[in-house]
Amino acid sequence: MTDGPSLDALLPLDMAHKAETIGVKKAAIDGLSMFALAVLAGAFIGMGALFATTTWAGGGLPFGVSRLLGGVVFSLGLILVVIAGAELFTGNNLIVMAWAAKQVSSKRLLRNWVIVYAGNFVGSIATAALVVLSGQYQLGGGVVGAKALAIAEAKCQLDFVPALFLGVLCNALVCLAVWLSFSARSATDKVLVIVPPIAAFVAAGFEHCVANMYFIPMGLFIKQFAPDVFWSAANTSPDAFPALTWAGLGRNLLPVTLGNILGGSVLVGVVYWFIYLRPRKKADV
Numbered sequence: 001m002t003d004g005p006s007l008d009a010l011l012p013l014d015m016a017h018k019a020e021t022i023g024v025k026k027a028a029i030d031g032l033s034m035f036a037l038a039v040l041a042g043a044f045i046g047m048g049a050l051f052a053t054t055t056w057a058g059g060g061l062p063f064g065v066s067r068l069l070g071g072v073v074f075s076l077g078l079i080l081v082v083i084a085g086a087e088l089f090t091g092n093n094l095i096v097m098a099w100a101a102k103q104v105s106s107k108r109l110l111r112n113w114v115i116v117y118a119g120n121f122v123g124s125i126a127t128a129a130l131v132v133l134s135g136q137y138q139l140g141g142g143v144v145g146a147k148a149l150a151i152a153e154a155k156c157q158l159d160f161v162p163a164l165f166l167g168v169l170c171n172a173l174v175c176l177a178v179w180l181s182f183s184a185r186s187a188t189d190k191v192l193v194i195v196p197p198i199a200a201f202v203a204a205g206f207e208h209c210v211a212n213m214y215f216i217p218m219g220l221f222i223k224q225f226a227p228d229v230f231w232s233a234a235n236t237s238p239d240a241f242p243a244l245t246w247a248g249l250g251r252n253l254l255p256v257t258l259g260n261i262l263g264g265s266v267l268v269g270v271v272y273w274f275i276y277l278r279p280r281k282k283a284d285v
Helices: 012-027 030-057 064-075 076-085 089-100 106-134 136-154 160-181 187-203 211-224 228-234 245-278
Strands: none
Touching: 012 089, 012 106, 012 245, 030 064, 030 076, 030 106, 030 136, 030 228, 064 160, 064 187, 064 245, 076 106, 076 160, 076 187, 089 106, 089 160, 089 187, 089 211, 136 211, 136 228, 136 245, 160 187, 160 245, 211 245
């Protein structure tokens, strides 16, 4: 009589080996499939961001409670990425574990990051365009669109150094969510371990480059294309958002992306490689 498959969560050492194997597989995906999967991931994160924006619209809840609720619903994005299958730049920072173990070359690592980053941008901005075309931002008498504009404006106002470190903190939590999902034996397990770290980073106001590929273009599209009836209903105007420009998008993405790489690759990927996967001398075993 043979034992059935275990339902126990994987232990960290096994998670590290699983992360290495997954990193090798991700780096080997053909370019076209990789890009398509990255477009999906951008769209998934955009849907999570849309969910959070709608949840925050209108106010009425204490600040911390509102931020927590928005963080919980935003986790939809990473849940879709992990369970439905997609390639997310921030999560793929964990490929450094396979790279540090010399299972993935530097060329393969950078190839994955570049293709996936580009695909995430396409998926995120396309989702923002579809949402604006749908008129969803006019719900609640324009409060949803007003909140989207306020979020985008605040992100474009961030200085380089705060944006960098908000990005570091963000992707440490995102990659910890992905890392925890490696322990899961079922889809339910994955959902349960993903939500808390993602809710934490959103509630704390940390910066995620792929989410910002949705948040800021969403605000830009509303600012440029919203009809007069929206501005009247929302009791605001495009002039109220001077920092919200395409240049502002670039000024945000540069430090946030660098911070995300440092937070995910170094604070999570390299640390867990060092603990579990680094070569050891016999005397160290």
